[in-house]
Amino acid sequence: MRFIRSALAATALAALSVGTTTALAAPASAAANTTPQKVCGSGYKTVNSAPVGSLGSVYLTYNSANGKNCVATIRNNPGTAVAMSAWIYVSDTDQGDEDYGQYTSYAGPTYVYGKGHCVDWGGNISNVYVQVSGSNCGTLKEHRVTFTR
Template identity: 45%
Template sequence: MPRRLASVAVVLGLTTAGMALTVGTAEAASYNSACGSGYSVIDSMDVGEGNTFLTYNSSTGYNCVVTVSDTPGTAAYLDARLRLHSTSTSWPAGTVDYGSYKYYAGPVYVYAKNACIDWGGAAASNYTRVNYNDHCG
């Protein structure tokens, strides 16, 4: 009987220790529906201390991008950007939203039915480098 109690104590101790290790880990941000109704996530990327989501509304032909913080409620640099595919390094006015935000940057929209787009974002300490990708649809 004492041996069984010792085994239970060890299992409980390991379980508690495992829970303590997982409590402090940051959870990746999930899409917050900021683009509005009818938009579905078609791609996403980790951009540092947040995630950038590319969405599409098949009824309207518009894409939308939003970057969501991993630490909601805490002001941090966030960046969301979206444009028709270009070889230029500049982003036209209205296709970028960046600044110090507590929850998310964006949404930014572009009509891109049957077209290629460039999209991306940055979060917190990753502000010096915007990660971006392209998507054709």
Template identity: 50%
Template structure:
């Protein structure tokens, strides 16, 4: 939709301003779209071939969450989201065949470093010892 505004300037000139009015741009498919739920905000992210891994945190409950989103959703493909405390050897994961995103994977880790990552179609990215406190 276009909206035209006409304004007369004091020297007698008329200026016509045209502005495009539209709703917000649609979110890209690989942007974080609130998949972890209310109260979670992105605190870190990493590109992976075909999308993005998002690390989120909820200040009110001290929980982290990881979601892997695809740039171009389509037919289902192997994906995984992974998260653990850096001082642990036990990963929480969500492997499967997904069309849009993998996860969410949650972990209580207030004040602790986390290792997190994800995969799309076998391509992995992992970040170790981040977001400490």
């Protein structure tokens, strides 16, 4: 899927439409104490995060050895599978990755080469969506949006 930088509403609509088509996908296993490093890999360090209401958090991680960013959305309380997503996009290279589905514990990992680039990233748990734009790029100020649908 080609990534297009757009309003959060478009991202939410895509998450809902893809979520309904992947309802039969195998859910991620519910793992107690899941961390972004367990989802993304041991070389990844958390560089940013955003709460998804009271349901969990979306984490942006970075691996300095390979220049890649990874995003994972992790629930606070694993349980019955719900619609979840994790996504990342680099607008100036038009590269991105996404994971949408019904999961019990986490969505992701999603990876993109991000060394020296601003990244847009986010995710959702159930009906709460988070989008962070222009993130982790020096002096520019990022923009965060959270909404419930």
